[in-house]
Amino acid sequence: AQTVTQSQPEMSVQEAETVTLSCTYDTSESDYYLFWYKQPPSRQMILVIRQEAYKQQNATENRFSVNFQKAAKSFSLKISDSQLGDAAMYFCACYYGGATNKLIFGTGTLLAVQP
């Protein structure tokens, strides 16, 4: 079965500090895509960053970057210079393509940003 695991239900970070959210996944597929989505309270899911499994270079988007360890099936999200607006639920997700065209989500990590 294809699974995505987020082992940190909650995290907290001080404003302007750096925080890393963890994610592991399990698949036997060779072609897949990994995503981090942000879901602020009562607001819609927003794509934060994407990583293609065939790319070795870690993706970056402004203050957001990933550490993609393919052999370890690990895909962590680093948020630098945390801002109050970063407070949200963060979901790691994997798109496997092929015979199935759906996102498999983890259970999420609730990030609090302390002023």
Next chain:
Amino acid sequence: DTGVSQDPRHKITKRGQNVTFRCDPISEHNRLYWYRQTLGQGPEFLTYFQNEAQLEKSRLLSDRFSAERPKGSFSTLEIQRTEQGDSAMYLCASSLASRRNHEQYFGPGTRLTVT
């Protein structure tokens, strides 16, 4: 690009009633997905369409659930004889099949409460 829209945003219904939700995807997107999200969990895949064809359905989608996308544009999700266990956020997402990045863009969701 007006984004993915969903209607209604909230629905309260009594057990046993039928409900229907609507999703309007991003206009040029040919894939449309429905997910269900319960409190404290990540979204779970229900079904997806490519144009008007429903190509995959989850086992979560019992025979009380039906989804349509009649002209390959908007989609409806109907739940018949609602049960309290159907209470959840129903999310719609869309994507463009030709884009290799497989990014899915989410709507704001319809929150269903079954009393």
